[in-house]
Amino acid sequence: MLVLMVTARAKIRLFVEQPLGQGQGIALSQPQAHYLANVMRQREGAEIALFNSRDGEWLARLTELGRRAGQAQCLAQTAPQRLPPDLWLLFAPIKKARTDFIVEKATELGVARILPVQTEFTNSERIRLDRLQAHAIEAAEQCGGTYVPPVEPLAPLAKRLADWPVGRALIWADEALAQDARPADLPPAPAAILIGPEGGFSPAERARLAAFPMIYPIALGPRVLRADTAAVAALTLWQSAKGDWQ
Amino acid sequence: MLVLMVTARAKIRLFVEQPLGQGQGIALSQPQAHYLANVMRQREGAEIALFNSRDGEWLARLTELGRRAGQAQCLAQTAPQRLPPDLWLLFAPIKKARTDFIVEKATELGVARILPVQTEFTNSERIRLDRLQAHAIEAAEQCGGTYVPPVEPLAPLAKRLADWPVGRALIWADEALAQDARPADLPPAPAAILIGPEGGFSPAERARLAAFPMIYPIALGPRVLRADTAAVAALTLWQSAKGDWQ
Incomplete structure (x- = not known):
């Protein structure tokens, strides 16, 4: 739904590892050069946006672009660095497409760290x-974030x-919590959300979690949600109540 | 994550169109017979659960099962009919996998009606x-719902x-709403949620929506969510605030 906003900011957005700053030259990776030249049909001189999770978003000009390599130069910072709230997501990997989906959605919704756990x-x-x-x-390139x-x-x-x-x-x-338990009293950051696998948690894991000092069990309605939906x-509930959607 | 709960209720769950009631015989469709016989390796005499959006959930016994046809008989009602809140989802279809996903998630999260709209x-x-x-x-078969x-x-x-x-x-x-608009004051049922296409709404559509008498614009955080994430x-926010998650 929301590409217009990004388009209005005129940008192909790319994540890079290098520091960004005034006049800084940035070597693009081979997949990035391929994407820019062959998929997006960009040419030398085109402007793109770069971010690296640290230095905000920068407008950059493509100074060299081949099919397998490229170079950009930073022109000006276009957005400050914005970090998500200190929220982690712990989840047990499920089927491939649904695991991919969880990672994409967690990035869009805003988490600081993603931790797959084996249960x-x-x-x-x-x-x-x-x-x-x-x-x-x-997902970060798409959603306009800088992290x-x-x-x-x-x-x-x-562990x-x-x-x-x-x-x-x-x-x-x-999943076994009474349906009338409300997710009203979510704790503030620093926090983490734990989503179990399709088979649920084992009795030993449940006992361990129930006795864990920092635990906040929440229920997510009367229907049984798939793991990706639950994530x-x-x-969403945490971001809306305690995160940066407020 | 949540299959255990369903398993504990001992069931393969199937949606059927026919009325369900004590002793009622139910003809299974060819895909259902195939699923039961070939995928789930069930045999005559096995017990399954049936629901039809009207009569709750019924325990039923397979009285006949071939590879292409089957018959079940209702034994006892195992859950009352539970209808979702009177919430509709209107969404503009996007890529196939993401459209499928929206329908699956809307069913799990609980909506009364799904209305794809052309924008x-x-x-x-x-x-x-x-x-x-x-x-x-x-999705309804998986999530333990009866609707x-x-x-x-x-x-x-x-239209x-x-x-x-x-x-x-x-x-x-x-998507263009100020980030500080809070989704705090969601209206109660009857309600509908409208999610736009990847290109956003046109200026004419935006003007029409902004002037619509029953409109409640909401913002979903500082990052730009994909349409399926936004749905x-x-x-989730509506169910938690005004729906049957309360």
């Missing part, structure tokens, strides 16, 4: 980290809980 | 109504607005 009933033992990170980058949440390697839920930072609330979308719904 | 910048001129309805049915929202034929937005029912609020996820976010 006892997690269906998939491995994730393609590079692929998930690429989805987060593409790409890092996607961390898959780690066991038990994440053992290493849990002091003071960070853990919001647990608990988007929980992120 | 000036709608990318796709046609929808596969049977395919979208099948997605809604599958399948009807997916209406594609109609121009102007839907011209025929708008008296007293139904129209919540407009407006899930808006449905």
Whole structure:
């Protein structure tokens, strides 16, 4: 629905790793050069927008562009750096398309960090980290943000809980919770949202979570939501109540 | 995440068109017989759950099952009929996978009716109504609900607005709205949520919507959400504030 706004700001937006600043030259990657030259039919002299999760958004001019390499030069900062609230998303990987979707939606809705966790009933033992990170980058490029949440390697839920930072609330979308439990009293940042796998959490995991000091169980309505739906719904509720949608 | 709960209720769940009641015999469709016999490896005598959007959920026994036809008999009602709140979703069809996704998520989150609308910048001129309805049915079977929202034929937005029912609020996820507009004061049912196409609404459509008597514009945070993300976010906020998640 929302491409108009981006178009009005006249931009193809690309995430880069390098520092951005006045006059700074930026080497584009081979996929970026291919995308600009062959997909978007850009030429040398065209203007694009760059961001790197640190230095805001910069207007840049393409100073060289081939099919496999390119160079841009920063002209002016067009938006300040904007960081999302200090909200993490922990989720158990599910089917590939739905896992991709969770990463895309978490980036759009605004999270600081994405942590895939392995649970006892997690269906998939491995994730393609590079692929998930690429989805987060593409989502940030699309949604007009200036921040790409890092996607961390898959780690066991038990290890994440053992290493849990002091003071960070853990919001647990608990499928077995009474339907009348309201998500009204969500904790502020720093916080994290935990979404389970399709098979739910094991009894041992449930007991561990229920006894966890920083736990905030929430219910998400009377129907049984898929994991990807639950992730988007929980992120929306938190952003609206305690995050940067306020 | 949530299959356990459904499994605990011991069921393959199927939507049927016929009336359900004590002792009622139900003819299964060819795809249902195929699914039960070949995908789920069920046999005659197995128990499944049936619902039809009217008579609640019924436990039924397979009395005949071939690869292309089958018959079930209702044993007992296992859940009362539960209707979603009187909330409609109007959305402009986008890419196929994302349109499918919107229908699936709207069914899970709980809507009474799904109305695809054609706007000036709608990318796709046609929808596969049977395919979208099948997605809604599958989502209802999965999510443990007893209601399948009807997916209406594609109609121009102007026509839907011209025929708008008296007293139904129209919540407009407006991409151009100031970021500080809060979705705090959502109207109660009867209501509808309107999500635009990827190109946004045209100036004429925006003027028409802004002047519409029952309009409630809402903003969905500082990042630019894709249409499918916006649909899930808006449905979540409404359900949590005024719907059956309360």
